[in-house]
Amino acid sequence: MPGPALVWFREDLRVGDNPALTHAVETGAPVLCLYLFDEESPEVRPLGGASRWFLHGSLTVLAERLAAIGGELLVMRGAARTVIPRVVEASGASHVLWNRRYGAEREIDAEIKARLKEAGVEARSCKARLLYEPGEVTTKTGGLYKVFTPYRNATLAYDPPPPPLPAPERIEKGSWPAAIRAEAIAIADLDLEPTKPDWAAGLRETWTRGEAGAQARLASFLDGPLSGYAGSRNRPDLETTSMLSAHLRFGDVSPRQIVHAALHARDAGRIPAEDYDMLRSELGWRDFSHQLLFAQPDIARTNMMRSYDAFPWRQDEAALAAWQRGRTGYPFVDAGMRQLWTTGFMHNRVRMVVGSFLVKHLLLDWRLGEDWFWDTLCDADPANNAASWQWVAGSGADASPYYRVFNPVTQGEKFDPAGDYVRRWVPELAGLPNTYVHRPWDASRNVLERANVTLGRSYPLPIVDHDEGRRRALDALAQMKKNA
């Protein structure tokens, strides 16, 4: 008699377009659903605070969705290498299914797969997280692309990924042995949500975690900002992007669901082709970053360009704290850092500007920024965060060159022309006229007084002068080249 099929959920917290779940149902065997919270395996990077909060919601919704179709989600805690084989043995599962991951954790998965196979259990891993997996899109000589544009152009020659799988209508629930059930814990016992203090009010206002929340966000993106996305996605003052990143991180939604919904909208003439192409391209960056992570699982710590090991980073706790708290004296930078702290999100353009400010104007190591984002972003992602920080710092595979220093004032004036974004997140500057909202130090005493702004008191003076910061950054680059 074959045993039940065990689905091991990880970063795929949905029932729609979940190949591991669908294939488990297709075996015809009763299905056991497991989420294992693993902070013990050395390959697993413990989640930051905002991500833990998000995970709590996505898991709760997954448990409800599974229950609605007859299943049950069991939650456990522990190291996968010990827990998974024990659960399989105790439950007599004859099939174990999961969706693949691409960082250092894949070592764990490979070891478990080999052990299960030895024990005569069918272990099957599926593609669910990416449009194209590392190794699917290769150069003519079979290698991985290291530069994005040729990578993206190569993907365009491939067929679009197959349509997403529908959610199973019904799951025949397997029964857990008492010994395993005794080890199960409630989601609340994972202590993922903050209590004292409860800093998550702004996150709750921003996100509806879980599969239904992701689908609602996708629908409103398709009906609204996707039309015009190619032209307007760089504007943080307008709602022009999908805000699907945290849902993608935890797998509330799959990239294929997004692409097919957008494709459908394009083919029905509801959105221009260029907007679809731009969205595909952004999701291409996501795949590309995963490919970089796959090739070098420690990209959150190690410079991809090793010459950067000789970079003369400064140490300056006070400057780091001012950046983290949104008190650098540059309104566009401060707005971004405060949006991040309050909502667990920051617009992509602003991420690039605040990142550049940290590593260039402040000359602080990009890993400090990566760590802060890891803790505060709901979408903090092992591939996207690390690869993007290395892009900003110039140490990445296909990076923005270090000598290109973003000017936080002109970036603000270009992408937040009326200052609405700054006024929203830096309300102490709200009374300034548009001309000065990105450069309050240029305003006359009268203008400042009328706006109720006292520089150095109600709002900080710039922590570093732009031209001086730029010069210092370029000197540091020259120093690195000498050291390397």
Ligand code: FAD
């Ligand atoms: P949309 O514009 O709607 O894009 C749709 C999806 O495409 C996004 O949800 C995301 O999954 C993907 N995407 C878009 N831009 C990028 C990009 N440049 N790189 C990779 N994927 C992209 N993204 C994360 O998901 N997690 C991170 O931890 C993260 N850290 C970043 C750190 C820095 C310093 C920078 C510059 C960028 C970072 N990004 C990260 C990439 C990007 O900023 C976010 O994906 C994007 O802002 C999410 O907003 P959205 O969902 O509205 O994007």
